[in-house]
Amino acid sequence: MPSSRILQNTDPYDSRKCLSIILAAGEGSRMRSRTPKVLHRIAGLSMLGHVLNAVSEAGADKVVVVVGPDRHDVSDEARSIRPDVNIVTQTERLGTAHACLMARSQLAEHFDDVLVVFADTPLVKAATYQALRTKIQQGASVAALAFNADDPTGYGRLLLEGDTLSAIREHKDASEQERHVGLCNAGLMAFAGKEALTILDSVSNTNAQHEFYLTDCVAIAAARGLPVTYALADQHEVMGVNDRVQLSQAEGHMQHRLRARAMLSGVTMIDPASVTLSHDTIFGRDVLIEPHCVFDLGVKIEDGVTIKAFCHLEGATIGPDSVVGPYARLRPGSRLASHVRIGNFVELKNVTLDEGVKVNHLTYLGDASVGTQTNIGAGTITCNYDGFAKHKTTIGSDAFIGSNSALIAPVTIGEGAYVATGSVITDDVPADALAIARGRQVNKPHGASGLRQKLSTKN
Secondary structure, rough: OOOOOOOOOOOOOOOOEEEEEEEEOOOOOHHOOOHHHHHEEEEEEHHHHHHHHHHHHHOOOOEEEEEOOOHHHHHHHHHHOOOOOOOOOOOOOOOOHHHHHHHEEEHHOOOOEEEEOOOOOOOOOOHHHHHHHHHHHHHHHHHHEEEEEEOOOOOOOOEEEEOEEEEEEEEHOOOOOOOHHOOOEEEEEEEEHHHHHHHHHOOOOOOOOOOOOOOOOHHHOOOHOOOOOEOOOOOOOOOOOOHHHHHHHHHHHHHHHHHHHHHHHEEEOHHHHHEEOOOEEEEEOOOOOOOOEEEOOOOEEOOOOOOOOOOOOOOOOEOOOOOOOOOEEOOOOOOEEEOEEEEEEEEEEEEEEEOOOOEEEEEEEEEEEEOHHHHHHHHOOOEEEEOOOOOOOOEEEOOOOOOEEEEEOEEEEEEEEEEEEEEEEOEEEOOOOOEEEOOOOOOOHHHHHHHHHHHHHHO
């Protein structure tokens, strides 16, 4: 999956201009959520974001997103992904063709190709959108996206006359014979730009719902003798998301796709089904991922890295030949150079670790930088927050931080310095110095029995 940047136009027909209209005005009441349906996330990116990226990759020169009234959150999401997007509002929800006509001014520009897509079909690939465009480039006036359903019940059927698409019949309106047709409507369409506006303007609402349906465009174009055809997609790719169950199914399909892409690029996953990726996760080659790892947004893994079991990474970059985990948590701003070793129950946040650093277990480092070949002992913490502000800890190269040490930021540990086990460091430690900051041990003979006697009398 592409990340949430604007992708370059990959249309092989550079001279052709494409308009994409994304329908995103549905209320999504079945999601049972205060969040608009199209802003629910799959692999860390909103459904709308996935669709915007795909149409951009498919070569859309201009994109219009149709939103409902007062849906500034949907508009903001669209602009965050594609800043040049055009936002139009469908005040009255009178059907899909009516929603398309909210982009009348853009349709009037007569683009070569017009894609009409849905913000709640997040799995459709750029190649599928390009296949629809190809049908228009080959001379069709209208091209519908179709799929062969395992169970076509409830779907509109594509009715063919030879190789020509003559109509799309909704299931409830289909005859018994038509209901045996397995070729189903995915909802998405492409139009020749010069025909799109006149066809959409011809759609009527003479139906039980009194709505203007996009599917009627097929019959209108066919009745005018215009060439109408279809492109075929996989049924999983064109699945719509209307509730939380379907959202989880779409997440599963997306995770399968992302894992497959990672493995084909040189990543080994011992138990792929237990690994969760984000849409923007980047992997190098010869990466090994053990079971039950989560890669949240903004993670880059370079060549030769091993991520051991039960790790959670977010906003982190892992340098070549490093090892992380098991049971490690890397939070945003974690930057690891090459050959770094992060062990079990280590948490990092906003930390830079230079080459060869070892942080093996039971440690928290926040707002810190650590020089090359330094060793951080078990139980060490950087005390970076004083209740009001964050402060930085700087540790030089070849230093040794003994176990169970607390480094009170802001503080600097010089190169080659040695912090004794159990120290609470409040002042800077010069290079090559030994810092011991703990109370001196006192042993009192027979003191234990005396203390017990005292405590038992008190209680």
